Amino acid sequence: MLKFLLLAVLVLWLLYSPGVRRLVRGLRADEPDSDAPAPTRRAPAPPQPLTMVPCARCGIHLPSSEALVDDAGRPFCSEAHRRAGPRQS
Ligand SMILES: [Zn+2]
Known part of the structure; x- marks a missing residue:
C-alpha cells in the first residue's frame, strides 16, 4: 500500500x-508556453497583407502604399504615368 x-x-x-x-x-x-509571461513571449504582429492596385496608365500592379494617386483617386506606378494620365481606350 x-x-x-x-x-x-x-x-x-x-x-x-x-x-x-x-x-x-x-x-x-x-x-x-503557458507559464511564461505573455509580453516577453508575444511574437511581433504579422505584417498586414498588401493591397495590390493596377496602374491606371500601364496596368502594372503595385502595392497601394507605393502607388501615386491623382486627383480622381486613380493609382499610378510612377510620377511620369501620373502626369501622363490614365490610358485612353
Ligand atoms: Zn504605370
Whole structure:
C-alpha cells in the first residue's frame, strides 16, 4: 500500500515538477508556453497583407502604399504615368 502511494506521489511530482515540464516542453517545442509571461513571449504582429492596385496608365500592379494617386483617386506606378494620365481606350 505504501509502495503504491509512493508511486502515485512520484507520478504527480513528475507531472507537476517545473524541471520535468520544461524538459517535456523542450521536446514538444511547438506547444505554447503557458507559464511564461505573455509580453516577453508575444511574437511581433504579422505584417498586414498588401493591397495590390493596377496602374491606371500601364496596368502594372503595385502595392497601394507605393502607388501615386491623382486627383480622381486613380493609382499610378510612377510620377511620369501620373502626369501622363490614365490610358485612353
Ligand atoms: Zn504605370
